[in-house]
Amino acid sequence: MVARRKKRAAQPGAEPPGVLASPPGYSAVPIKFSEKQQACHHLYLREHRVREGARSAWPQKRTLFVLNVPPYCTEEALGRLLAPCGSVQSVELREKPDLAEGPQEPKSVFFHPRPVPGFRVAYVQFQKAQGVRAALALQGPLLVSTESHPVPSGVHKWIRDYADSVLDPQALQAEVDAFMEAYDRKTAEEEAQARAEEGVPDEEGWVKVTRRGRRPGLPRTEAANLRVLERERRKRARKELLNFYAWQHRESKMEHLAQLRKKFEEDKQRIELMRAQRKFRPY
Structure with missing residues (x-):
């Protein structure tokens, strides 16, 4: 075992004893939560690069890609750790790397679920x-x-998280109002665009027809709903299968024959009564 370790340490390119081997292309930087902590956690850094032909809003050669960011390391803390290297322009934490896109729009703290705390990746943008x-x-x-x-x-972190979970009614109302204003503006723009395109033929000569101008449907009253339900009930009753089984069919035929015989006997009695009442009256 000792000879094997010496042989592995003597190989060219092997990490010296006590140094953590970083993934290919990355530089390992040890960090600690505080001075009292003995064990070190490692961040893996490399320059942000994308494949040829791929789009990325992150500026090349000025963006640092960071792996293995612990949950307790916030964007403010990461920017402070890297501030001695140069002026930090922006820091963004993500749950997984997404190289084809740039900075995302800030999500709402009221209507978007909070991400599950865990190890994340970061994009740090420097000015130079x-x-x-x-x-x-x-x-x-x-x-x-x-x-x-x-x-x-x-305990201090739990108290802060609990305080952050309590919503501010004024901030919530302000965000709702801003969202509704943006929605109304977008709806007005779409209506104006549809009104401008209505009646104008396209390149192939087709004319776009919209629903604008139609009278909106009135809500049904209770009497109208009852009529609709009664109509549906009658429709279902007509669709029901009668005499589905063979014994039902035989019984219906026998009942029909019995009614015919009864009616025949009644007709015979009525005819006999009419013959008995008939008399010869020459004058």
């Missing part, structure tokens, strides 16, 4: 390309929570 190169050459360990910038944990 020198910041990316300086971040790749960082030596740790770096402290996330310091005396000047403490990160809440334990």
Whole structure:
């Protein structure tokens, strides 16, 4: 076992003892939550690059891609850790890497569920390309929570999360009003565009017909609903299968024959009565 370890350490390109092997193309930077913590956590950094022909709104050579960001490391804390490398323009945390897109629009804190806390990835944008190169050459360990910038944990973190879960009615009303204004504006633009396109033939000569101008349907009254239900009941009754079984069919035929015989006997009696009442009256 000792000889095998010596042989592995003697191989060219092998990491020296005590140094964590980082993924290919990444630089490992150790961080700690605080000075009291003994174990180190490692962030893996590399310059953000996309494949040739792929679109990305993140600026090339000025964006740093970070893997293995722990849950307690916020965007503010990550920006503070990398601030000595250069002026940080923006920091965005995501649940998974998405290289084909740029910064996302901020989501609503009221109508979007909060992500499950876990390890995430980050995109850090510097104002100059020198910041990316300086971040790749960082030596740790770096402290996330310091005396000047403490990160809440334990009971303090639970209290903060509970306070954040209580909604502010004024902020909620302001966001709802802003959403409705944007929706009304978009609806008005779509109606104006449809009104402008109505009656104008396209390249192939087709004319677009819209529903604008139709009278909106009036809500049904209770009497109208009852009439509709009665109509549906009669329709279902007509669709029901009569005499589905063979014994039902035989019984219906026998009942029909019995009614015919009864009617025949009644007709015979009526004819006999008429013959008995008939008399010869010459004058």
